Amino acid sequence: MRGMFRAVLYAQWKWSRLVVVLGTVAGFAIPLLSVQGAARPDRGALQTQELLRAVQSWGSAYPLLAAALGLLTAIAAWAADHRGRHIHALTLPLPRWQYVALRFGAGLALLTAPIAAVLIGALLGTVMATLPPGLQAYPIALTLRFALAVFVAFAVFFAVSAGTARTAGIILGAIAALVLVQVIVSGANLEWDLLGTLQVVLLQGPGPLAVFTGRWMLIDV
Amino acid sequence: MTYAIETEQLRYRVGKAFEIPALDLRVPTGSIYGFLGPNGSGKTTTIRLILGLLQPVSGRITVLGRPMPAQYARILRHIGYVPEQPHLDATMTVRELIDFQAAFYPRWDRARATELVERFELDEARLFGRLSKGQKAKLMILLALAQCGELLVLDEPTDGLDPVVRRDILSALIAYVSERGATIFISSHLVHELERVCDWVAVMDNGRLITESPMDKLKNGTKRLVVAGAPAEIGNPPFQLLTRESSNGAGEYWVVGNWEPDMTTYVESLGASIRDVIDLDLEEGFVELLRGFRAKGRAVRV
Incomplete structure (x- = not known):
């Protein structure tokens, strides 16, 4: 099984190395860029606010990076199988769930590089910055949250992209039907906010995509 | 007689357009079994059912003594498969594809793979997508042979290839069978080619088996x-x-x-x-069998 994993990992590395390398560079750079201002020696109350604003302004880059990494790595994991109509994969001598697990595991293994880069960047940024009183750095918490976001994004997009064009059509059809129902409901002046409800269910805790929302702060009170 | 592949009342249906109503197929162990039929007759569908890539509606499939698709993973360890269309990743090199395949087969024969790379004159550093049609076919045969299966399932492996490449591939197959006593199930349009190498032959049309017989009996009896x-x-x-x-x-x-x-x-x-x-030679016999079957709509048991 180790040999199989190595083979799958190598293949996926070949397909998604550009994404992984760029993601790793970005993951390392974002925490460093977000604390640039904190390295100045003349700090005061205003600098604290400025620093928090600077850190917050970079905050949205983390979930965006996590989503992009999850999406692109998941697509790369299945692209070759889709092109070959899955014939090669389906004729390999192992249970299909194991093959899916190998692909999933290889994708996650590759994504540890950008996650590690975020950790190293966040730790370096924290060490280099002189924090005003009352502020604290959260490099580990930020990295864990980034790792969770990457995992969720990869898992969701991996599941979607593993399916056939028919599956993708069903998902898109369901979304289109939802929007259509909302338009009809709104046209009929009924107070039934389907999309709003869906947003709450998905994006607010404990929704499955809640990890992407809220404040992503390397430095906070 | 033991059978490497056996189907019993196998039924498969795709919408209303195509159906295999009740297929009874018996491929003797150690034979080179030619599977003939016109385009759209159901050869590739039958092969996919045999390999567990499709789920039958009903009936029984036994491959190498085990039920398919219930034990597909165990059975596929012993089967080398060459599909109709090249199915490998175009961005991998010949060497990378060989290494990838080797990782999944415990009985992978590295020496045979190396020997076939040389015999087929394959450039190991070349991307699969950059290989010619003949080189792609040779690589797929190489991958099927080096995994040392007891059964090779080949879906039109030489279709569209020039005579030299066809001869290279067929001689590699024959050498493999004589060395290992393996069974080969080969579908092809090239009737003359099957006539040279096969000792059993079956003809399929419109999802139905027209005939299944030893090659000499079919040739001598038609x-x-x-x-x-x-x-x-x-x-x-x-x-x-x-x-x-x-x-x-x-x-x-x-x-x-x-x-x-x-x-x-x-x-x-x-x-x-x-x-x-x-x-009549096999091709004439094949054409007449089809004509007779289409005229009468019944199977011919030889």
Whole structure:
């Protein structure tokens, strides 16, 4: 099984190395860029606010990076199988769930590089910055949250992209039907906010995509 | 006799367009079994059912003594498969594809793979997508042979290839069979090619098996007879009357299957006489079998 994993990992590395390398560079750079201002020696109350604003302004880059990494790595994991109509994969001598697990595991293994880069960047940024009183750095918490976001994004997009064009059509059809129902409901002046409800269910805790929302702060009170 | 592949009342259906209603197939162990049929007859679908890539509606499939698709993972360890279309990743090199495949097969024969790379003159650093059609076919044969399976399932492996490449591939297959005693299940349009290498043959049309027989029996038993004075009704003959056509006053042409020389007495008992018995090669026999089947809509058991 180790040999199989190595083979799958190598293949996926070949397909998604550009994404992984760029993601790793970005993951390392974002925490460093977000604390640039904190390295100045003349700090005061205003600098604290400025620093928090600077850190917050970079905050949205983390979930965006996590989503992009999850999406692109998941697509790369299945692209070759889709092109070959899955014939090669389906004729390999192992249970299909194991093959899916190998692909999933290889994708996650590759994504540890950008996650590690975020950790190293966040730790370096924290060490280099002189924090005003009352502020604290959260490099580990930020990295864990980034790792969770990457995992969720990869898992969701991996599941979607593993399916056939028919599956993708069903998902898109369901979304289109939802929007259509909302338009009809709104046209009929009924107070039934389907999309709003869906947003709450998905994006607010404990929704499955809640990890992407809220404040992503390397430095906070 | 043991069978490497056995299907029993196998039924598969895709919408309303195509159906395999009840397929009974028996591929003897150690044979080179040719699977013939026109385009759209169901050869590739049958192969996919045998490999567990498709789920049958009903019926039973046994491959190498195990039920398919229930034990697909165990069975696929012993099967080398070459599909109709190249299915490998175009962005991987020949060497990378060989290494990838080797990781999944515990009985992978590295020495054989190396020998075949040299014999087929494959450039290991070349991307699969950059290989010619013949080189792609050779690489897929290499991958199927180096995994040392007991059964090779080849879906039109030489289709569209030049004669030199076809000969290279067929000689590699024959060498493998003689060395390992493996079974080969090969579908092809190239009837003459199958005639040279196969010892069993089956013909399929429109999802139905027309015939399944040892090659020599099919070839020797399929004849064109020139018959004079034949009555309209010939009763229940001991041979299969595939087609019957008049021949410009010289009597009739009958194409028959399962023919043996002593059957002339039956024809003569009808008040007819046989003026000539013409041997048919496999291609002619194949065409006549199809014509006869389509005219009568029934299977021919040879």
